[in-house]
Amino acid sequence: xxxxxxxxxxxxxxxxxxxxxxxxxxxxxxxxxxxxxxxxxxxxxxxxxxxxxxxxxxxxxxxxxxxxxxxxxxxxxxxxxxxxxxxxxxxxxxxxxxxxxxxxxxxxxxx
Amino acid sequence: xxxxxxxxxxxxxxxxxxxxxxxxxxxxxxxxxxxxxxxxxxxxxxxxxxxxxxxxxxxxxxxxxxxxxxxxxxxxxxxxxxxxxxxxxxxxxxxxxxxxxxxxxxxxxxxxxxx
Numbered sequence: 001x002x003x004x005x006x007x008x009x010x011x012x013x014x015x016x017x018x019x020x021x022x023x024x025x026x027x028x029x030x031x032x033x034x035x036x037x038x039x040x041x042x043x044x045x046x047x048x049x050x051x052x053x054x055x056x057x058x059x060x061x062x063x064x065x066x067x068x069x070x071x072x073x074x075x076x077x078x079x080x081x082x083x084x085x086x087x088x089x090x091x092x093x094x095x096x097x098x099x100x101x102x103x104x105x106x107x108x109x110x111x
Numbered sequence: 112x113x114x115x116x117x118x119x120x121x122x123x124x125x126x127x128x129x130x131x132x133x134x135x136x137x138x139x140x141x142x143x144x145x146x147x148x149x150x151x152x153x154x155x156x157x158x159x160x161x162x163x164x165x166x167x168x169x170x171x172x173x174x175x176x177x178x179x180x181x182x183x184x185x186x187x188x189x190x191x192x193x194x195x196x197x198x199x200x201x202x203x204x205x206x207x208x209x210x211x212x213x214x215x216x217x218x219x220x221x222x223x224x225x226x
Binding site for chain 1 (some may be wrong): 115146152153154156159167170202204214215216217218219220
């Protein structure tokens with residue numbers, strides 16, 4: 001599996017953009033980058049995914065570098081409800097249903 | 112509701128007892144997954160069901176763990192002779208089918224405490 005590296009934690013001010021980095025230097029050409037988040041005491045929630053183009057939806061934007069070795073999840077206007085653990089996951093080929101959740105980044109949004 | 116439903120939400124049991132955890136996936140979702148999350152840890156894959164195909168049980172930690180999915184819908188995860196190290200939150204997720212997207216819809220989980 002390609003593995004991901006994320007900072008263990010980060011703080012963000014409410015109303016500001018939160019930029020969450022992820023390194024996936026061993027990613028293969030046909031592997032997607034997925035982001036999930038897990039709010040305390042809840043199951044993980046899908047946020048967004050992409051292959052090589054930047055993606056945007058109602059929750060966030062995903063910026064993938066041209067060499068695909070890293071990506072950034074952007075929460076444009078963080079709210080207190082965005083406080084959660086954010087997981088960057090590379091979807092492996094073959095056993096592509098076994099999403100491997102690492103430790104993620106604990107994001108704390110402060111008022 | 113429209114989401115993945117799990118029961119019980121909390122279960123406290125004594126070491127050596129058997130437990131059953133239930134998952135009701137989203138209607139129409141053919142893929143169903145079980146994960147386990149120990150305190151402060153990431154998610155650990157346990158088992159995967161896809162339609163009528165044989166399940167992938169490669170993540171089950173021991174033969175005390177088993178799961179079935181009846182009628183392609185409801186799934187039950189059974190842990191026999193529970194041990195303290197089985198204490199964790201057991202999460203179920205479903206998806207339409209894996210080829211389309213890796214978007215999994217998770218339930219709220221069943222918190223198991225083995226005394």
